[in-house]
Amino acid sequence: MNLLLVIRILTYNHESYISNCLESIVAQKTTFRFKAIIGEDCSTDNTALICGEFEKHYPTLIELHCSPFNNLQLNSSNNWEHCINSGAKYIALLEGDDFWIDSLKLQKQVDFLEGNPDYSAVFGSTEVLQENPNKSSMAFSNFGGIEDCDLMLEDVLKEKMPVHISSILFRREVLSPAFLKQKKGVVPGDRYMAAGCFIKGKVRYLAQPFSVYRRHSSGISETIEHFGVGLHAGNVHMFLKLLKLFPQQSDRNVLASYLNWRLNETAYAYRRIFEFSAKRRALKLIYRFYPFQLFIKFFLRETLIQLFPSLIQRIHAPSQPA
DSSP states (O other): EEEEEEEEESSOTTTTTTTHHHHHHHTOOOOOOEEEEEEEEEOOSHHHHHHHHHHOTTTTTTEEOSSOOHHHHHHHHHHHHHHHTTTEEEEEETTTTOOOOOOOHHHHHHHHHHHHEEEEEEEEEEEEEEESSTTTOOOEETTTTHHHHHHOGGGGGGSSOOOOOOEEEEEGGGSEEEEEEEHTSOOOHHHHHHHHHHSSSSSEEEEEEEEEEEEEETTTGGSSSGGGHHHHHHHHHHHHHHHTTOOOHOOOOOHHHHHHHHHHHHHHHHTTOOSSSHHHHHHHHHHHHSSSHHHHHHHHHHHHHHOOOGGGHOOOOOOSSO
């Protein structure tokens, strides 16, 4: 039986979580052949050892690739390449600290895409497991989990996406060479991935709980790049990349609206920083994500505003996209 689907997994120092993740994969019940392709990024704990044990016990379901050194970008790129070269028609995503809660998750999503060739991807709902006892758990889904519906491009561009990438399944055609080329260096990779699915077709939401997204202090979404200036500047970078990929002017107009919003939000976040060293770190993040000319424009404008605060009202558009 040919391989129909691969599950892309990136993992690093997930010793406490990776067994839960892989157990939820081997528990999947399908009428087709699938395989999990793991990119292990030279963890300093027992993550690689645990993954190796699963590969030994489930050789037809688990394929492990261990990096000889820690490099997230290179490991991620290699992992994508392994998934594409597998020849599988469909790809699902799961991080090493997340897991699935429906043993029919893959079967349900493949059945939908097989029966609806005009759709490129399908999501489900996701529960959020907070490890910080001071934070409450929640669920990814602004649709109330009541009924299935089509997602719009605007849905995945909002400040808070209504769906989480751990619940996605998409066609391999989404990963065009141009899409993967533009993806390099994009920090909000989940939003980029979700938005890119709209290039190849419609996207469906199934009102069923498929996955659990675990939030903890060492997760990538808890890093400085995902807050304040780094969050908004990273999204600016992502929107500039996506604008090169979408052919339809209506989609480009939507992207441009959200790009302008993130540009403004980057500036607002930068102005709320008063301590000199923190402001310098913020500038480094902006320099990292902005094209050089855009960075120079930003720096000159913000310097003028500091000298002449009355300019703020004159040069800023509304902060929310239309």
